[in-house]
Amino acid sequence: MLVRSQPAGATVYVDDQEIGMTPVSVEFTYYGTRKIQLIRDGYETLTVKQAFSPPWYQFPVMEFISETLSPWEHRDEHVLDFQMEPQQILPADRLLERAQELRTNASYGFSPALPQATMQPSPTAVPGSIDPGSYPTPPAVLPLPATP
Numbered sequence: 001m002l003v004r005s006q007p008a009g010a011t012v013y014v015d016d017q018e019i020g021m022t023p024v025s026v027e028f029t030y031y032g033t034r035k036i037q038l039i040r041d042g043y044e045t046l047t048v049k050q051a052f053s054p055p056w057y058q059f060p061v062m063e064f065i066s067e068t069l070s071p072w073e074h075r076d077e078h079v080l081d082f083q084m085e086p087q088q089i090l091p092a093d094r095l096l097e098r099a100q101e102l103r104t105n106a107s108y109g110f111s112p113a114l115p116q117a118t119m120q121p122s123p124t125a126v127p128g129s130i131d132p133g134s135y136p137t138p139p140a141v142l143p144l145p146a147t148p
Contacts, residue, residue, distance in 0.1 A: 001028045001078045003036065010040035010084060028052075028076060036080065043084040052078060 003012050005022040012019050015035050019026045022038065031054045038046040055076050090098075102112055 001026050001080065003038075003080045003082070005038050005040070005046075005082045005084055007040070007043075007084065010038040010043070010046075010082075013037040013039070022082075028078060038082055038084060040084060042087055044087050046082055046084055048082070050080065 001014075002025045003014075003019075003022055005012075008022050010022045012022055012024050013036070014026065016037075031052045033049050033051045036048045036050050105112065
């Protein structure tokens, strides 16, 4: 598996294990969904769930034929190219506003939504338990404490 990024020089993690800086190549060991994360100063962290499907010669009967009867070597190479976005610098007033929102929500027991998260019902939810949507909504913004 070859991982490249634009710009080059991003640190690459595959399934939370560092493999090096782009462009980097690592031996491909299994198929399925892998978590690939690229980190570089000055750019937004990029996290991707990448699915890898086995090629035709990895299926049970074909695997036997390709490994014992085929005179050719089969290689399954994956090249992943990523475009990284420059990091967005928030103005100080927007940053303070977001911090105040988090403080207000925390005082009411709400946790912040995760970026790109999807809400799904818990498989262990007990019928008749409290619905998170039944909590009262917090006030939009509380005044900042006075500074001495």
